[in-house]
Amino acid sequence: NPTVYLTDGFNVTNFVTEGYFVLLLDISYTIGKPGDSALDCVTAAVNTVLDLGVVNPAKIGLIGHSFGGYETSYIITKSKLFATAVAGAPQTNYVSGYLDISVNYKKAEFWRYESYTNRIGKPLFEDMSNYLYNSPVFQSQSIKTPLLLWTGDQDTQVAPSQSMELYLAMRRLGKKVTMLRYPNENHTLAEPTKQADLTQKIVNWFGHYLKDSPPKQWMLANDNP
Template sequence: MIYTGLIGHSFGGFETSYIVGQTNRFKTAVAGAGVTDLLSFYLDIDSSDISNMERFENSQFRNRIAFTENEFLSESPIMNVKGINTPLLIWTGDNDKMVKSSYAIKMFAALWRLQKKSTLLIYPDEPHVIVNPVNQRDLTLKLTQWFDYQLKNSPKEDWMND
């Protein structure tokens, strides 16, 4: 049998978290530094003290709906945690100014509360992308180990949650 994994970072991290809440098509998934709560993100202020509203409405999300409409809730991965049956590895840098690490932490907490298979990796002093070569190697190794465990039945590593 062939198994497929899904991986995304930033906007792709949002997409990954969203997709696994909508389908069981993937055997496993990895979401890095992704937005998980659209309403909170829309109302957040970025590191330059600029509202995310402009970025949300005219950039990657291209969503011109009013922030009070239900789409902000129904399209938010955090609101679809109950539907996630795919083991999910979430990673973030704790100094991320683009997508705050709290999004990853809250997503993991919601998954943990519902006893969903998930693991959270937080890299100290890292921004939106991992820049420290030691941490880059660590994340690369852990991504490989995660996919090997989930897709190839390799041994489970100690850092992985049940």
């Protein structure tokens, strides 16, 4: 059912009731190619929908949270298919992420990048170029897509600095980016007022870029690099 009380700001029904076509898809991963695996699967799925002629190819949005936030951030470094994107709590720098300590698991993050979700398959110093290639931060000069980032400032799953790194990179490059940093929130939002705030802001963001609604003032706060 439609609701604004969402831990990650996204609800399919909310967008369907706003007249959006919502596409959810599965991704098949190749070890060593986490970013391109997502890029290839998402691009193929979107192109299949475009072939049906049911959506405007100039008004397609992309959204993801956590690893989906990473995939969103990566995809827009390689593709111009999307008019805008929203990435929540993304991993954006595979080097600094690898060389960090997991707050939740109380151990170095090596495992996550070598053999778990991030699927590089090798240690950093055996495949440095691939870690750099799969890091949106180091590919950010290629981004043309306006991006909304959000994170909780107490995130113990993905460090808030991962969002900040991409935000600062894009700001320095003069890219269109806005970042929402929710105080006293973790990997997902728990406080109902903040849940409602994020949900509404995501709706506003897509409304502006996909439906040509006037921008809200909070979207303009980051206009100057």
